[in-house]
Amino acid sequence: MTGRIGLDRVGAVAVITVDNTRIKNALTQQMARDLGAVCEEIDADASIGCTVIQGAGGTFCSGADTSTWAETYGDDPLSDEAYADTDEMYGSFVRFGELKAPTIAAVRGAAVGAGLNLALAADLRVAADDARLLAGFLAAGIHPGGGFFTLVRRLAGREAAATLGLFSQEVSGREAKGFGLVGVCVPDEDTEKTALEIAQHVARDPLVARRAKRSFNLETQSTPLPWAAALEVERGVQLWTQARRLRHQREQA
Numbered sequence: 001m002t003g004r005i006g007l008d009r010v011g012a013v014a015v016i017t018v019d020n021t022r023i024k025n026a027l028t029q030q031m032a033r034d035l036g037a038v039c040e041e042i043d044a045d046a047s048i049g050c051t052v053i054q055g056a057g058g059t060f061c062s063g064a065d066t067s068t069w070a071e072t073y074g075d076d077p078l079s080d081e082a083y084a085d086t087d088e089m090y091g092s093f094v095r096f097g098e099l100k101a102p103t104i105a106a107v108r109g110a111a112v113g114a115g116l117n118l119a120l121a122a123d124l125r126v127a128a129d130d131a132r133l134l135a136g137f138l139a140a141g142i143h144p145g146g147g148f149f150t151l152v153r154r155l156a157g158r159e160a161a162a163t164l165g166l167f168s169q170e171v172s173g174r175e176a177k178g179f180g181l182v183g184v185c186v187p188d189e190d191t192e193k194t195a196l197e198i199a200q201h202v203a204r205d206p207l208v209a210r211r212a213k214r215s216f217n218l219e220t221q222s223t224p225l226p227w228a229a230a231l232e233v234e235r236g237v238q239l240w241t242q243a244r245r246l247r248h249q250r251e252q253a
């Protein structure tokens with residue numbers, strides 16, 4: 001069995017590396033399980049204030065490892081095992097999306113199918129200008145999965161969901177930035193460095209980063225909150241962090 005999920009620390013930043021370079025970082029079931037496990041590890045460490053996910057060798061991720069499908073499910077593609085494996089694969093992305101601290105996907109090369117889903121599960125995408133974002137499901141003869149339409153629509157609207165999911169158009173990192181699916185666009189060789197710099201910035205105070213992500217989720221994962229309601233949600237936490245900052249300043253004076 002090839003492929004691994006790497007976990008490294010750079011100061012207060014956790015760096016997850018999807019590493020299965022022979023097949024463009026396609027994800028095996030074991031890698032999906034390992035992704036879930038490293039997320040548990042990251043959440044348990046309160047000193048981590050941001051997580052970057054990246055691919056090894058200049059590719060982000062080519063989706064699920066389809067090379068084993070025929071052998072594993074050939075006799076019964078609707079088996080309990082097939083259902084469970086799909087749940088496990090996408091479940092690990094949901095787990096990644098639920099990380100308590102903010103997350104950044106550093107996208108170089110291809111992000112295809114479930115690999116694009118994984119990039120979309122992050123809070124921010126830093127992509128290479130020439131990164132290749134492609135749903136790829138229809139080309140592989142399967143229906144989009146893992147909440148693909150929901151994720152794209154939430155991030156970039158209906159037109160983007162249609163372009164990528166319904167019409168399977170491949171878009172570059174630069175094009176995706178144009179319609180809001182990608183937050184930051186840089187030359188290929190700067191992608192991971194830029195993602196790490198942004199991560200280090202947000203991770204300077206892990207506790208504040210984690211609390212900010214909770215409010216961010218409340219706002220962005222539900223139907224839009226009326227502005228006044230958002231003020232209600234954020235007021236208490238913001239006051240608390242202001243008080244905490246003042247306390248630190250007093251302690252240092």
Ligand SMILES: C/C=C/C(=O)SCCNC(=O)CCNC(=O)[C@H](O)C(C)(C)COP(=O)(O)OP(=O)(O)OC[C@H]1O[C@@H](n2cnc3c(N)ncnc32)[C@H](O)[C@@H]1OP(=O)(O)O
Nearest residue numbers: 022023024026062063064065066067110112113114136140
């Ligand atoms: C539940 C989840 C569902 C899904 O995720 S459905 C979508 C599944 N993904 C795909 O269908 C993507 C298929 N791959 C590609 O389109 C291309 O690859 C890329 C755009 C990612 C990269 O293209 P290039 O740079 O030209 O590389 P290359 O020569 O096509 O690939 C190198 C080797 O990697 C294997 N490979 C690529 N993607 C996968 C994959 N997803 N699962 C298993 N193997 C994969 C290839 O076959 C080949 O192998 P060899 O050198 O033996 O010919």
